[in-house]
Amino acid sequence: MADQTLKKPLLSVTAEKYQTLIKQYTPKPTIIKNVVRAFIVGGIICSIGQIFINLFSSFGLARVEASTAATATMIFLGALLTGLGVYDEIGKFGGAGSIVPVTGFANSIVAPAMEFKREGYVMGVGAKLFTVAGPVLVYGIATSIVVGFVYFLLH
Amino acid sequence: MVFAKPPVILSSYSVVGPKEGQGPLGKTFDKVWEDELNGEKSWEVAESKMLQEAMNGAINQASVPKEQIDFMLAGDLLNQIISSNFAARQMALPFIGLYGACSTMALGIAVGSMLIDGGFAQKVLVGVSSHHDTAERQYRLPTEQGAQRAMSAQWTVTGAGSVLLGSDGAGPRVTSATIGRVIDFAVKDVNNMGAAMAPAVADTILNHFNDRQLRPVDYNLIASGDLGAVGLALACELLKQSGMDMGTNFTDCGVMIYDESQDTHSGASGCGCSSVVLAGDILQRIKAGELKRVMLVGSGALHSPTSALQGESIPGIGHAVVIEG
Numbered sequence: 001m002a003d004q005t006l007k008k009p010l011l012s013v014t015a016e017k018y019q020t021l022i023k024q025y026t027p028k029p030t031i032i033k034n035v036v037r038a039f040i041v042g043g044i045i046c047s048i049g050q051i052f053i054n055l056f057s058s059f060g061l062a063r064v065e066a067s068t069a070a071t072a073t074m075i076f077l078g079a080l081l082t083g084l085g086v087y088d089e090i091g092k093f094g095g096a097g098s099i100v101p102v103t104g105f106a107n108s109i110v111a112p113a114m115e116f117k118r119e120g121y122v123m124g125v126g127a128k129l130f131t132v133a134g135p136v137l138v139y140g141i142a143t144s145i146v147v148g149f150v151y152f153l154l155h
Numbered sequence: 156m157v158f159a160k161p162p163v164i165l166s167s168y169s170v171v172g173p174k175e176g177q178g179p180l181g182k183t184f185d186k187v188w189e190d191e192l193n194g195e196k197s198w199e200v201a202e203s204k205m206l207q208e209a210m211n212g213a214i215n216q217a218s219v220p221k222e223q224i225d226f227m228l229a230g231d232l233l234n235q236i237i238s239s240n241f242a243a244r245q246m247a248l249p250f251i252g253l254y255g256a257c258s259t260m261a262l263g264i265a266v267g268s269m270l271i272d273g274g275f276a277q278k279v280l281v282g283v284s285s286h287h288d289t290a291e292r293q294y295r296l297p298t299e300q301g302a303q304r305a306m307s308a309q310w311t312v313t314g315a316g317s318v319l320l321g322s323d324g325a326g327p328r329v330t331s332a333t334i335g336r337v338i339d340f341a342v343k344d345v346n347n348m349g350a351a352m353a354p355a356v357a358d359t360i361l362n363h364f365n366d367r368q369l370r371p372v373d374y375n376l377i378a379s380g381d382l383g384a385v386g387l388a389l390a391c392e393l394l395k396q397s398g399m400d401m402g403t404n405f406t407d408c409g410v411m412i413y414d415e416s417q418d419t420h421s422g423a424s425g426c427g428c429s430s431v432v433l434a435g436d437i438l439q440r441i442k443a444g445e446l447k448r449v450m451l452v453g454s455g456a457l458h459s460p461t462s463a464l465q466g467e468s469i470p471g472i473g474h475a476v477v478i479e480g
Contacts, residue, residue, distance in 0.1 A: 010361040011354060012397040015340040022342065022350045025388045027306040027421075034303070082299050091301015098301055107301050115297035118197045132300060 034095050041094025045101045049074050071102055078103030082110040108132040157367075161328035162271040164478065165219065165278075165321040167434035168212030170205050172287065172313030175431065178413045183435035184314075185212055191288055191313050199233065202286035202315075203241040206231070209315035209434075210246060210282040217319045224248055224319075225276035228267050230259035231284045231426055232311075233293060238284050248280065257352075257381045258335070259283045260316060260430035261453025261474040265332035267320045268476070282317035285425030294345070294460055305346035309383045309409060310419035316430025318438075327441045327480050331367065335359040335473040337457065343468045345458070349386020349409075349421055352454040355471035356382060357393040359452055363475050364399065371401045375446040378437065379473070380429035380453040381409035383422035408432035408451075429453050441480040448479045 013021070052070035061069060078101075081087040087107045090098045098104050112131050116124040130137060169184045176187030186208065195201040206229065214221060227246055229239035230253035243250040255262035260283045267279035290311040291298050320329065338358050342351035356379050364370060371377060382390055387407040394401055408429040409422035433451055440446045453476075458469040 010365065010397060011338075011358055011393060013354075013393050015354075018340045018342075018354065018393070021389060021392055022347070025392065026347060026350065026385055029306055082301075085299060088299050088301045092303055094301075095303045104301065107299070111297040111299040111301075114299055115292055132296065 037093055038095045038097030040097065041090065042097030042101060045074070045098065045103055048077075049101070074102050075106045078106030079110045082107045083114065087111075105133060105136070108136075156269070156333070157331040158268055158272040158329060160272055160322070161330045161479075162268045162279075162320045162322060163324045163326045163328050164438065165319045165324050165326055166213045166217035167316070167318045167438050168209050168216055169316045169431040169434040170209045170212070170314065171427070171431055174287070174310075174417065175312055175314050175412060178417060180412055180432065180436050183439055184431060185435070188313075191286070198286055198288040198292075199237065200241075202231065202233070202284050202289050202313075203238045205286070205313075205315040206238055206242040206282055206284035206317075207245050209284070209317040210242065210280055213280065213282070213317040213319045217321075219278060219319065219321075221248070224278045224280050226251055226267070226270060227280045227282070228253055228263040229282045229284075230254050230263065232256065232290050238286075238289075239282075242282070242284075246280075255453065255472060255474065256455030256457050257285070257424055257426050257428065258453030258455030258472055258474050259426045260433060261332075261380065261451050261476050262334075264318065264320070264329060264451075264476045265334060265474055268329040268332060271320055271322050277322045279320045280317065281320060282315060283426040283430045284315035285311055285313070285427035287311045287313045287425075290425060304420055305344075307344070307347040307349065307383075307385045307421050309348060309381065309421050309424035310413065310417075311425040312381075312412060312423045312427040312431065314425070314427030314431040316427065316432075316434035318434060327438060327478050329476055330479050331477045333359055333363040333366065333475040335362075335475070337470045337472050339468055339470040341468045343463070343466070345463045345469065347385065348424060348456045348469065349381075349383035350389055351456050351458075351469035352471035352473065353382055353386045353389040354393060356386075356452050356454045356473035357390050357397065359473035359475050360390075360394060360401075361397060361399060363450070371399065371404065374404060374448050374450050374477075376437070376440075376449045377401065377405045378411075378429070378432070378449070378451050379405075379407045379409075380451070380455070381422070381424040382407045382454055383409045383424065385421045386454070411436065438478075441478060444480060446480060448477065450475055450477050
């Protein structure tokens with residue numbers, strides 16, 4: 001009698017066993033290299049920020065105003081370098097070192113803005129501007145509201 | 156399936172972006188674009204134009220009047236396969252759109268050969284495309300976003316490849332094909348698509364050899380579509396543990412197309428990958444007599460950004476076509 005059953009899977013490896021094979025064959029992320037690079041790149045970006053703070057202070061701005069002006073300058077630089085197509089190269093090298101500072105935030109807004117301009121200014125740029133930065137803003141603002149409320153209750 | 160009257164590959168044509176042109180196979184491509192936009196207003200339009208260029212290139216090379224072509228089979232990676240649809244609008248041929256993710260070239264050749272061997276067509280044009288930037292923005296992050304890619308991540312090829320199949324004439328022949336099953340080994344990491352596709356490729360290879368009663372040594376070259384370095388190693392291991400030693404003729408188009416210095420991590424992916432390697436390097440080597448019998452196993456990851464976000468694993472597929480010189 002002919003075999004009427006479905007053809008059995010020929011692979012003799014199960015899905016569960018495959019997971020361990022994947023771990024074995026997938027290269028590990030280069031953590032130490034990434035951490036060192038992030039430290040250096042992040043440090044450089046923050047040092048540049050500090051230079052601007054000192055510069056603006058020497059022009060006679062108060063400490064708080066000088067740091068606001070420096071932040072604005074760094075955002076401008078981050079946006080400019082994104083526009084010039086340089087920031088993604090810095091990001092590839094520096095990882096978190098270039099994502100965490102305010103320049104990284106500028107990058108995450110400007111990159112989608114450039115990308116989705118072709119879909120128009122309303123449904124393209126308007127709708128997609130916060131695709132990357134959106135979650136940070138939502139949870140950042142939500143957390144600050146909670147913290148503010150707790151602070152209010154304690155005082 | 157084995158074709159009674161094996162269809163002939165009358166001509167082939169490949170168009171690639173600059174990065175692929177700088178790769179080790181750069182010289183085998185018919186045309187290399189200087190930049191990834193090539194003067195068009197968007198990457199999507201550029202990709203569609205690239206596909207048209209490849210298909211027209213194949214038609215011109217065979218010097219076959221366009222009216223003699225019975226069907227155009229095409230596919231790509233974008234939502235609703237728009238690159239193919241818009242290319243088909245310009246080609247004005249009876250059009251069958253295909254989606255097999257990155258396996259579409261092998262799928263197209265298999266279906267095209269079935270149409271010809273079944274007597275439904277004399278000439279079938281097959282073409283597929285992918286574009287690094289259109290794929291990045293659909294599946295991953297905006298291209299100017301500064302982020303690091305995983306070590307197992309693959310680089311989507313900017314390229315379009317096309318072949319013209321005919322019922323008779325001179326050239327390499329498509330002798331058999333194995334349509335793959337969807338295999339899902341619960342891989343959820345979208346940055347490790349090679350691992351997601353490897354079981355499907357291994358399954359198809361095992362089925363093919365079982366059906367045909369052949370062994371890997373019967374082929375000069377067995378090339379998977381775009382498993383990348385990680386996926387290729389995994390497929391080898393899976394096959395070995397299932398009792399099939401692939402020997403030294405097993406490689407991957409995604410490993411062949413870039414070299415180490417191009418910083419793509421695990422290699423290439425995309426429909427364009429296997430199509431331009433086939434249309435360029437592989438078919439040229441068959442015509443030169445260097446390779447007699449080649450199996451291309453197109454590999455596809457059948458997920459979408461939405462399914463991945465909803466926590467679904469990545470189903471894989473592999474389609475094999477055998478081409479003999």
